[in-house]
Amino acid sequence: MTGESRAGRQRRDPAARGPGSGRDRAGIGPGSGGDRRAGRAGRLANMADLRIALAQIDTCVGDLEGNADAVLAWSRRAAEAGADLVAFPEMTLTGYPIEDLALRGSFRRAAWDAAADVASRLAQEGLGGLTVVLGTVGSAGEGRALVGEDHGLPTNRAVVIADGAVVASYDKQHLPNYGVFDEFRIFEPGSEPRTVEVGGRTIGLLVCEDIWQDGPVAAVADLGCDLLLVLNGSPYEEGKEAPAPTSSRAAPPRSTRPSPTSTWSAARTTSSSTAVRS
Numbered sequence: 001m002t003g004e005s006r007a008g009r010q011r012r013d014p015a016a017r018g019p020g021s022g023r024d025r026a027g028i029g030p031g032s033g034g035d036r037r038a039g040r041a042g043r044l045a046n047m048a049d050l051r052i053a054l055a056q057i058d059t060c061v062g063d064l065e066g067n068a069d070a071v072l073a074w075s076r077r078a079a080e081a082g083a084d085l086v087a088f089p090e091m092t093l094t095g096y097p098i099e100d101l102a103l104r105g106s107f108r109r110a111a112w113d114a115a116a117d118v119a120s121r122l123a124q125e126g127l128g129g130l131t132v133v134l135g136t137v138g139s140a141g142e143g144r145a146l147v148g149e150d151h152g153l154p155t156n157r158a159v160v161i162a163d164g165a166v167v168a169s170y171d172k173q174h175l176p177n178y179g180v181f182d183e184f185r186i187f188e189p190g191s192e193p194r195t196v197e198v199g200g201r202t203i204g205l206l207v208c209e210d211i212w213q214d215g216p217v218a219a220v221a222d223l224g225c226d227l228l229l230v231l232n233g234s235p236y237e238e239g240k241e242a243p244a245p246t247s248s249r250a251a252p253p254r255s256t257r258p259s260p261t262s263t264w265s266a267a268r269t270t271s272s273s274t275a276v277r278s
């Protein structure tokens with residue numbers, strides 16, 4: 001956390017539903033990482049077998065339907081190109097920045113429905129085997145939110161879609177509130193690292209500011225991931241540099257920890273981008 005006061009945040013109409021930030025499915029979620037580390041050397045040797053598409057698309061704030069259509073179109077292209085996984089920018093479905101739309105429960109419910117709809121449409125088209133990672137708005141505390149009065153709070157969420165369903169989610173932990181960013185005011189920070197298994201590799205999920213601050217990289221590395229997948233929404237800024245590898249800054253590498261970034265492939269646009277570190 002940034003240590004800022006949250007007193008000024010607005011939390012109106014906090015109704016929402018969707019997948020929780022806990023373990024969603026066997027093989028996905030936080031864990032000790034010990035067993036995953038065991039086969040890491042072999043998996044890394046075959047990392048080239050995992051084909052990842054980076055779909056750096058333009059999205060429109062509030063246009064859930066249009067953004068979902070774009071996700072489907074670019075997922076099809078990724079599958080045609082032989083990708084195992086396609087990654088989209090931060091807040092893909094909702095657009096970025098959504099500002100006070102995050103506070104509307106009806107919008108969060110619609111965003112969840114849009115993600116579920118993307119999942120089922122992909123499966124209907126025979127693309128359920130493609131793993132799709134995209135950004136959207138989530139809701140913390142939706143276990144309580146599913147029945148009766150909804151106490152969920154908006155989160156900046158990455159979701160993983162596979163086999164016709166939303167199978168995992170990760171809530172961004174560091175919420176920037178400087179410059180053009182206005183996230184701390186509207187979102188609840190996540191606290192749980194998240195990994196997903198794709199093609200026998202363990203992928204750690206993070207969102208943008210998470211790699212600019214200490215903590216999240218080390219936490220997900222401790223789960224034993226082979227690769228970090230970071231959804232970004234970064235404006236073009238004259239002289240802006242890619243962040244220094246925070247895995248080494250966040251905590252000294254240990255023998256059991258995957259080695260810090262060996263490559264950095266990131267692209268930035270005026271709207272949003274997605275970066276993959278391996």
Ligand SMILES: NC(=O)CC[C@H](N)C(=O)O
Pocket residue numbers: 090176181207208209210212232233234235
């Ligand atoms: N969306 C974000 O979290 C972006 C913050 C990041 N520090 C940047 O400037 O790109």
